[in-house]
Amino acid sequence: MSSKSLPRSLAALAALAALSLGAASAAAAVRHEGDWDDDGEPEVSLDLTHVPRGEAVRRLADAAGWSLVFDAPPGDPVDVHVKEQPAARVLDLLLADGDYVARRDDDLLAIRREAPGASTPPLPPP
Numbered sequence: 001m002s003s004k005s006l007p008r009s010l011a012a013l014a015a016l017a018a019l020s021l022g023a024a025s026a027a028a029a030v031r032h033e034g035d036w037d038d039d040g041e042p043e044v045s046l047d048l049t050h051v052p053r054g055e056a057v058r059r060l061a062d063a064a065g066w067s068l069v070f071d072a073p074p075g076d077p078v079d080v081h082v083k084e085q086p087a088a089r090v091l092d093l094l095l096a097d098g099d100y101v102a103r104r105d106d107d108l109l110a111i112r113r114e115a116p117g118a119s120t121p122p123l124p125p126p
Helices: 005-027 053-064 087-094
Strands: 030-034 043-052 067-071 077-086 100-105 108-113
Touching: 030 087, 043 053, 043 087, 053 067, 053 077, 053 087, 077 087
Parallel strands: 030 100, 067 108
Antiparallel strands: 043 077, 100 108
């Protein structure tokens, strides 16, 4: 390989890696189950610097008035600086690192990582 083609090869490899990472992060999603009524969704303001993702989710739940069961690893530290944003939208952004299921029954919220290819049964009727 010539010295002139090496930079082009490295650039192509870097572009491929960026596309792969972008595709992986785009696939992450939060599946909402239960009572996620947009009307009356609380708006929250949070100012958090370098807190584990799990702690950020807990503080979001506190600000939104939700009771929380969070079954996931604490995660990487995150910075959150939001003002008067819908709590569900902030939750989706906080959980963008993987696939999660967020089940809501009124103000009770249960969050867990979803296993690849898994599906969960629907919530029982009230």
